Amino acid sequence: MANFVKLANSLARIGVGLALGGAVVNSALYNVDGGHRAVIFDRISGVSQKVRGEGTHFLIPLVQTPYIFDVRSRPTNVPVVTGSKDLQNVSITLRILFRPQSSSLPNIFVNLGVDYDEKVLPSITREVLTAVVAQFDASELITQREMVSQRVNEELTERANQFGVILDDISLTHLTFGQEFTSAVEQKQVAQQEAERARYLVEKAEQVKQAAVISAEGDSMGAKLIASALSQAGEGLIELRKVEAAEDIASQLSKSRNVVYLPSGQQTLLALPS
Incomplete structure (x- = not known):
């Protein structure tokens, strides 16, 4: 009986050891899904400059922590209200497809954090749009919309690269003016x-x-x-x-019925006595 109790205690200790070992092993593993990358923060050495790709990776439990970033293109809309060259209020909305540069993820994590897009894109979009729109009159923003979009694309792409963000597409989806300018345009059209x-x-x-x-x-x-x-x-x-x-x-007269025409002084047969 005593031997049985010792055996049971031994098995229990082994089971607890295996459970603890499994928990430790499980905590030492992390997965990176497709279209994502991981940045490791080490409590001793800080943020690692090595970016982990897709798959299962090891880490030191309680010392290292993985931070997962989505590196696929994602859309966002940024509305901006600014002024034109002739001091007209202009409401513009840009639709931006963005993604982070994989090699820049450690710097992005250190300087901006995981929510880098909410900190960077609205501010640089307002900055670029304000600078570009101020170069055009309100009427030019309508007639030269393609040129305006091209300038915004070039300057905003260059500005985003400074933060390690890639802009795959920039679309000007909304462009409206103040009520006074809209009324003036309508009156001009009526006059024309x-x-x-x-x-x-x-x-x-x-x-x-x-x-x-x-x-x-x-x-x-x-x-x-x-x-x-x-x-x-x-x-x-x-x-x-x-x-x-x-x-x-x-x-x-010759084509008409019951009409007979004779020179004056003559009589028709109808006028002769029977």
Whole structure:
């Protein structure tokens, strides 16, 4: 019986040892998922400059702590309200795809922390947009939007690289102006439409006037030609026109029913006595 108790105690101690050993081994392992990187903080030597990649890694429990960073591209929207060259309020929103440089993760962790994007992107975006927008008038921001976007892209990319952040894409998704400028633009458009309508009415009146002049000139020329013909042909032309008119009337009457036309002084058969 005593031997059995000793054996049970030995097995219990072994089980406890194995459990403790398993816990120690488990605490000495950490995983880095796909699209992530790890930075190790050592309580003795500080932040390690070696960046751990994907997979399972060892560390010293209670001495080393892993900090995981997502190195995949992530989107964020940064709204900014600033002023244009002509002192108009401009509301702009940028959509940014960003990711950290893997080799810069230790410096990012030391200087900015895990939430580096919330500290860096809003501030540098406001800085760059304020500088770029101030170079353009409000109307130029609309007509030269591609140029504005290109300048913002170049300057913001360069500025982010100083913090170890890569910008994969920058899109200007929202651009609006103050109420006063919007009302002025609408009034200008209405005035332009009214001016176009007035110009159309003036051109139409001018065309009608020219048509009337041309028609009058044609009538005058026709009258002159008729007068010239009459002066040259005498009464013969008039008699010719009478004959042509009589022939036309006779032709029309001959096609009508119950109409008989005879020279004056003659009677129709209907008028003879039966």
